Amino acid sequence: MTKKRKIVIKIGSALLANQDMLTPRFGFLQRLMEDMARLRNQGHEVILCSSGSVALGLRIVGETPESAGVSDKQAAAACGMPLLLNAYKQVGYEFGLEIAQVLLTLGDFEDHRRFLNTRNTVHRLLEAQVIPIINENDSITTEEIRVGDNDRLAAKVAQMVGAEDLIILTGVDGLYDRNPDDPEAQFVPEVTDVSEYMEATKGKSTLGTGGMATKLQAANMAQEAGCTTWIAQGEVDRPLTSVLSQERRSTKILPYPNPISGWDSWIANRLQMAGSLVVNDAVFETMEDRQRAIRREDIISMDGDFTRGDVLHIYDKQGIERARGLSDFTSEEVRVLTNNPDADADQLLGYHTKGEIIRGANLVPLETRHLLWDAPAAITE
Known part of the structure; x- marks a missing residue:
């Protein structure tokens, strides 16, 4: 990884929030942001797409992941977002990382003018050596609170900025050819055609809203933009650099060798x-x-x-x-x-x-x- 690269990182709620206490997992954040600082020191540009605001706010509004309805999740997002950003700010300060919050809705990706405005904002933050932390504006929208949005929005961000890599950190070490609970399930180290594995990707986490199927949908969008997607376990030291250097097991989803233009990619890759x-x-x-x-x-x-x-x-x-x-x-x-x-x-x-x-x-x-x-x-x- 000698060439300067744009790297989009997607973090799921299950990694960011303690499942029982619904509080920030500072140990994980420490490992994550220390590794982000390593990437920055190597000259790479880093963008973080973070879930977690809803999970962190549920306790404040007196709900659980199982009991919360749409309005509960909207209120929880409003309560949890300051907690999430404060946690990133505290930990990032230790490693000299400045952060900025970018709240988006689907319209910011589907409307081309808003898409360009969003891209300009993210590029300006990167120029200023600030790490954009991108999340959906879940407190005012309903259509975003559904399976897989942050996975696919991360892919849209990767497409938007022309990223070379999309790293999706999750609770498993990558893709299997069937449900990982099946004793005959085989790990898949590399993928060129994600459609071959869509039927094997049912299920989702307790705290998160997305399962493996949405990660493959995201990877397919990234493929079109010439971006490599990595799906990997997040609960390790150096969760990012160890993936990019292929020091540990992860699933690598290869980009298409002849990616389509940015205009065609915006038209062809939809969220709704x-x-x-x-x-x-x-x-x-x-x-x-x-x-x-x-x-x-x-x-x-x-x-x-x-x-x-x-x-x-x-x-x-x-x-x-x-x-x-x-x-x-x-x-x-x-x-x-x-x-x-x-x-x-x-x-x-x-x-x-x-x-x-x-x-x-x-x-x-x-x-x-x-x-x-x-x-x-x-x-x-």
Whole structure:
């Protein structure tokens, strides 16, 4: 590791919070931040995506991981975030590390302008030798408090900053070909196609919201951006440098050798589905040259309420996802256009338009290396 690298680190709640007391685990934080300082001293840039605010705040609001509902978790996040940041600040001070909090929602990744603003902020912090500690703003949102968000948001951060490595520290030493409780389970040291292992990744931790499946989803996003993902046990000395130097067992998920562009990666790697279209198969025959737009006459059916600039998932008539693209119209405008196929688009909408629902330059064909999304029931029935 001689070349300067950007390294994104994701830490789960089970490592950060004592399961019984729901208090910060300062011993782990000491080992973690000491190793982060080593990476900084080697010239690398470090970004931390941290869970833990909800777990640390549950005791304050009088709840447990089992009893807490959505509003309880929101309140717990508000109580736990100062505890989490104070713990990082105290331990980081010992190693000369300055930290900054960056609270995000899904919208900060799904809206391209907000995505760019977020990227600029993180880059400026790195320039100032400050470690960004990124977390979801769980106290004001509901959709983020669900399985796997921090794993996949860490991958989106890695994509956003052009990171070379994504290290996901967890309670196990990596990926197995089946449930690790199975005595015949085999450890998987290296992965090129994560889809081969998705069925073997059921289950999640008590404190955390994500299981191994979400870590593989995150790894697939990182692969597209040319980023190597490491899944490793966090309860060791030198939890980061020992992984990157491959001194201990971990699962290494290799990046694709020909990563797609940043624009295509932003379109293709989604955290939520704004809407979807089913289109004629003829669209896919000419999609690869990026000159073929999706027009109203191509659309068989649609699902979702979306706005101009949202990314839509494109399916064939068999319900298989084939592409993702940036919509030039709202869902209401698309309905008006498709319900009146013979009427002039300018007259229907009241302004001049080519009537292209998704322009070819904003349409990304999905290769087999993508993890595909199931079509909504509304367009498969």
